[in-house]
Amino acid sequence: MNDMSEGYVTADGRKIGGTLMEMKNITLKFGGVTAIQDISFDIRDGEIRAIIGPNGAGKSSMLNVISGFYIPTEGSVYFKGVKRGPMKPYQVAQLGIARTFQNIALFDGMSVLDNIMTGRLTLMKSGLLSQAMWWGGASKEEDEHREKVEKIIDFLEIQSIRKTPVGRLPYGLKKRVELARALAAEPKILLLDEPMAGMNVEEKEDMCRFILDVNDEFGTTIALIEHDMGVVMDLSDRVVVMDYGKKIGDGTPDEVRNNQDVIDAYLGVSHD
């Protein structure tokens, strides 16, 4: 599978590249429950790709398949044209895949800066030794990691809280720190699990802006699952719609909005 699909140009003039990831005929079963049934779609280089669907549709399961956390019962995942086998979390990170979680997974007692530094662990040449040096004293490698992290801190406008323990931060900022930590791994593809969940309107607007900026500035490909339909339609280049484990729609936000199956299953009921 070395064939890379042609890219496309978005309505706002961004150039999207060929296929970066391809999910082919993915089925995922948990005992008697079929969470995903024979779904195929691709994620192209540089695009913002959303997966939506009603509760229980199989979105989280699919994100876990994309991240390598779940191995599909049937079907395969291709990354840069190469079929992916079972992988350890560090191998996923080394491939250039990073993610955020629905329930924030940060170290509450550690500062914002130290939490973001943990995002660079897989990039550190001498692993734990370098980690020890980062706490114990300066090294050339540590300086380089710090520099990258400081850039991300500036980019996400969290300079004023860099020394604050994460546990003391309001929810919206914690989410931003989690995004910063994922970015610290310099991912090729960033997976966002409900990035707007639990946020107020202002926090959502900020997060939207940062996601768009990350995509634009770093060229990071982004795949997200999200319940807020306004956000999804504003952010995404293309959207996969799932319902009861099946794919019922796939296309641009406009195409998905006008897809009768999608309207029946989801949009027409829950959103205006």
Ligand SMILES: Nc1ncnc2c1ncn2[C@@H]1O[C@H](COP(=O)(O)OP(=O)(O)OP(=O)(O)O)[C@@H](O)[C@H]1O
């Ligand atoms: N670890 C598991 N063991 C057994 N069944 C599971 C597991 N994870 C998910 N399921 C089932 O698979 C189906 C899809 O669940 P999933 O969480 O992927 O949906 P979702 O679209 O993310 O839902 P939500 O929007 O509510 O988070 C559901 O029927 C769920 O109960």
